[in-house]
Amino acid sequence: MSKPKVFVTRPILAAGLDMVRDFCEADIWPGELPPSREVLLERVKGVEGILSLLTSKIDNEVMAAAGTNLKVISNYAVGYDNIDIPAATRRGVPVGNTPGVLTDTTADFAFALLMAAARRVVEADIYTRAGKWQTWGPSLLLGQDITGATLGIIGFGRIGKGMAKRAQGFDMQILYYSCDCKPDPYAAEIGARCVDLTMLLERSDFVSVHVPLNDQTHHLINKETLRMMKPTAVLINTARGPVVDTEALYEALRDQVIGYAALDVTDPEPILADHPLLKLDNVIIAPHIASASYATRGKMATMAAENLIAGLKGEHLPNCVNPQVYETE
Numbered sequence: 001m002s003k004p005k006v007f008v009t010r011p012i013l014a015a016g017l018d019m020v021r022d023f024c025e026a027d028i029w030p031g032e033l034p035p036s037r038e039v040l041l042e043r044v045k046g047v048e049g050i051l052s053l054l055t056s057k058i059d060n061e062v063m064a065a066a067g068t069n070l071k072v073i074s075n076y077a078v079g080y081d082n083i084d085i086p087a088a089t090r091r092g093v094p095v096g097n098t099p100g101v102l103t104d105t106t107a108d109f110a111f112a113l114l115m116a117a118a119r120r121v122v123e124a125d126i127y128t129r130a131g132k133w134q135t136w137g138p139s140l141l142l143g144q145d146i147t148g149a150t151l152g153i154i155g156f157g158r159i160g161k162g163m164a165k166r167a168q169g170f171d172m173q174i175l176y177y178s179c180d181c182k183p184d185p186y187a188a189e190i191g192a193r194c195v196d197l198t199m200l201l202e203r204s205d206f207v208s209v210h211v212p213l214n215d216q217t218h219h220l221i222n223k224e225t226l227r228m229m230k231p232t233a234v235l236i237n238t239a240r241g242p243v244v245d246t247e248a249l250y251e252a253l254r255d256q257v258i259g260y261a262a263l264d265v266t267d268p269e270p271i272l273a274d275h276p277l278l279k280l281d282n283v284i285i286a287p288h289i290a291s292a293s294y295a296t297r298g299k300m301a302t303m304a305a306e307n308l309i310a311g312l313k314g315e316h317l318p319n320c321v322n323p324q325v326y327e328t329e
């Protein structure tokens, strides 16, 4: 029997790629960079499955190019803002994602960014490498205390809660804001308080963003909300770049409206070396690596392959973001 044809938009780790190769006739884009739009539209023609990375936009045009054979889209990420979910649902195509397996790894990195910004770790390294270290100094590279400070978490889901768990070890006061701000047993257990966004921004020493990117969260952090933050506040974003208005953030950091930002995600992405943000000392930018541990990327690969294969077999995806597609069965 012939194997189902699928397009994989970039190579993922072998743990998942081998499963895909075994079950499918897989066309795997070999590039370090994502395929161009033209290549993507050409390569998906007639496929039954697409295994996508967040670097490829899978919209209605791509689904139309794949055609009526398309049975499943499996995204190698927990976020799925690169996929037009309503279009997939209209076509009856289930979309899979990889929740849970990257929670701790991503929260670890968000907390690493928090600490690096608070204690100016990157600046300190640059200072040392530049040969500027001449003596111990009473006011050399002073930063913010983490222990006992207030952490505001925007989006109290899996990763937001993971951030809270880490903050507990530093005796931080935890405030959170989430669209589902209903009584939360975990929040009660750790004494985290649900507050409105204004209060969170006004009271927090550190603000960490963990919401998905959608119409409601686009530019949630903007000129007005940045002005509500403390002048010493540190903003951490490991969610998605467009949740923060980059221009407004640049101005806020330049004019010391806030103290510091530590970003794993940017808008645009990648952010080029000549971008004004990278001329500032009070920002740390990592190239979207919060989930990048060997183990986690392997688990994500397995999970993405499992979603893809289940969809090709006509089975429910183990992790489906649009389960409405099964309602008419």
Ligand code: NAD
Binding pocket: 078, 079, 080, 099, 100, 102, 103, 106, 154, 155, 156, 157, 158, 159, 160, 177, 178, 179, 180, 210, 211, 212, 213, 216, 217, 238, 239, 240, 264, 265, 288, 289, 290, 291
């Ligand atoms: P989750 O669904 O468990 O949590 C998201 C939380 O945000 C939920 O509590 C939800 O109620 C809340 N929320 C949604 N819309 C909101 C709004 N408009 N206002 C306030 N709160 C809102 O998701 P998760 O697994 O914690 O992941 C969160 C996001 O982190 C993902 O969507 C993804 O974009 C991002 N992420 C980034 C990386 C990275 O590599 N930087 C890795 C993993 C996840």
